[in-house]
Amino acid sequence: MISVQNLWFSYEPDDRKRPNPDKKYALRDISLEIDKRPTAIIGQNGAGKTTFVRILKGLLTANRGAVTVMGEDVSRTTAARLARNIGLVFQNPNDQLFKKTVMDEAMFGPLNIGMGEGAARKSVMRALDIMELSDKLDTNPHDLALSDKKLLCIASVMAMDTDIIILDEPTISQDYVGREKVKRVIRLLRDEGKSVMTIIHDMDFVAECFERIIVFNEGEKLLDGGAKEVFSDAEMLKKAHLEPPYALQLAISMGLGEVCLTEADVIRCMMEA
Amino acid sequence: MKKVIVENLKYRYPAMKQLALDEISFEVEEGEKIGVIGRNSSGKSTLCQALVGLTPHFYKGTYGGRVIVDGLEIKHATVSEAALKVGIVFQNPFTQVTGAKLTVYEEVAFGLENMGLSRAEMIEKVDRALHLLNIYPFRNQNPFSLSGGQMQRMAIAGIIAMRPSIIVLDEPTSQLDPQGTEEVFSAMDELSAEGMTVVIVEHKMEKVAQYCDKILVMKDGKRAAFDTPAKVFSRDDLSELGVCAPVYTNICKALGKKEGAYYPVTLAGAARVLGARR
């Protein structure tokens, strides 16, 4: 669905006359293919995760390398056209919200990519229902709590019904209940055959919802594989300044032989023993 | 010595029917670390504002009861007076930037300038705060050029540089990676060992359980529980309170393994109770 070949990106502009040799690259030589598996990108703050997804979305342009989304070359199209295929929930909800009511905010994307009024309304109401925001249609998004703003951002992108959805830190400031809502949405989207990607710091959440994990470190792709494979590579995780999910940490410190990623895994493993 | 005394605190926002804070009472000893947990809009942020006087001085509305912080009754002090005793780190670090300083270093020193400290004292305190929060390398950058996580660290540094006897943090690690979160909690640990009292709102239960001496659970503006992490997380009615225990506690609960009267709440505790096997 997405193909990335030898991608390089720097925030420092090249001098027009001579290329800047000591330019710092935010992303270095990234190559990967995104398929339908729910995929989490993990890594330290500043590892290049957000930069990477902004390139996929067409909001930033790569210096070198090729990116295609659903067969379309990102460098030959505009972010507006890409929006039909790929949705991005921004990290900071305050950067994404700009309409006066919850309803207008959620309708904005679907109407812009050419969904009919009726279809858009149906899609929006479904998304807002899932997020339990349908009783706040006339509220100004800026009056919502931060956690609800984030859920509104997710609903607004979900309503656009794109084949690919990227969630940048979807669980920010969510409480237990909000976290469960986000989990439900991710599973729902997966079941509908959409490709879901996320950037996230909550490793237990990753273990519960995502099959594939890509580890970024200082602008490079460090690891790419199944959740069990990645989380059991202690050395690489340490290099990326990450730690395994809490459940796995417990399993490791008890010396359980199996790679138990979640609470349920550990409990099952202990019961069997 | 009691550093925070909250007595029957009641507060209602203007034009709201429900009380945001409903008869809240609790006391905190010097150097204690208190974790505040609960569902969103259960009153955690409002409580933080009340502890530093933003409620009722900035947020008008119906106010009742007392908040006494380091001997100062908040209702009768200005926010600036209270700020010398109790510091607050807002949920959104962006709103904490003063917007009048061109570098991170100057931004962190802002409170110290208002306190009228000497230049030498300022430099010592700002340096320490920047090192403690690991943002010393960014000291010459423009505050608005920082990432969310760096801004969060700067906001904390700006408050701890002022050395208040109490610090209130409203979800200070929401934009930080696991290592950054750990660094903030261990910085708080270090400061509390020096006698600073810490009140921290946080959704990461494993960290709260590991670092906090007591936990205050808020529900619908009320105090639903106020006790040690082991006692709070051992309760059977957590889901009714809208909170979830740490992963370690949940596993021990499912397996029925207690340590004494309560379930363990930390990695070490859980490993001890469940027993290592090879």
Place this chain on the structure above:
Amino acid sequence: MKSLSLYVERDSFIHRVDPITKLFYIFAAIIVPFVMKDLTVSIVCAAVSLILLAVGKVLRNAITVFACLFLIMITIFLIQALANINNATVVFSISGIHFYAEGMINGVKIIMRMTDMVAAFLILILTTKPSDLVEDLIRAGFSPRIGYVIMSIFQIVPHMAGAIDVITDAQRARGVETKGSLPVRIKAFLPLLGPVVLNSFMNTKERAMALEVRAFDAKNKKSFLNEAVNFRHAMAYRVLFVLLAVSAVAWRAGGVLL
């Protein structure tokens, strides 16, 4: 991030002069040529200000500003040369249009005064950090609140410009075309202004709280992280500038009386 400040970092004598003394200079540089009304005085004052810019190693940076003023200056000169009320002596004519001596002299006088005034302000603006000026004013008893407002303009205006980029991205991300022909771009840009201005207003209350929780209104005297620019002969220069202004006024008043 872009900054609104025009400060140019250089090592020069002028940079080491404290901001308040520079304000005194501006005061004298405006008063003297205006009250003396003499062409030579205007030329001398303009020359002094330009020389000071050169000493401050910022003459090049000042040229851009003067380039912008050039058109206005030419216009003033032509209007004066052709249409001053006192015009009597024709100096030369170009295809029937007469240029008069009185007007040309007056035109040069006005241009010199403008040059002097603009250069005097540029000395302050180009060689002084805004924060140094504001902090010095607060030390001299100016309200810290007004000082904050001045400083925040330097930060918050560029930040609002940044906010436009942020919202543009939010719109592009959800299918708004912001690239292409001018009408397309204008159509995408106009709706942005509302939210940007609105957001910055909503931040005002939060900003006020941010200041208070950092003890902005504490009763004690403020101190400053940055040391005041310590200029040894500040007082002598300030007195000199006041004396110059006062004697110009006195000379003029004397002239009128006689």
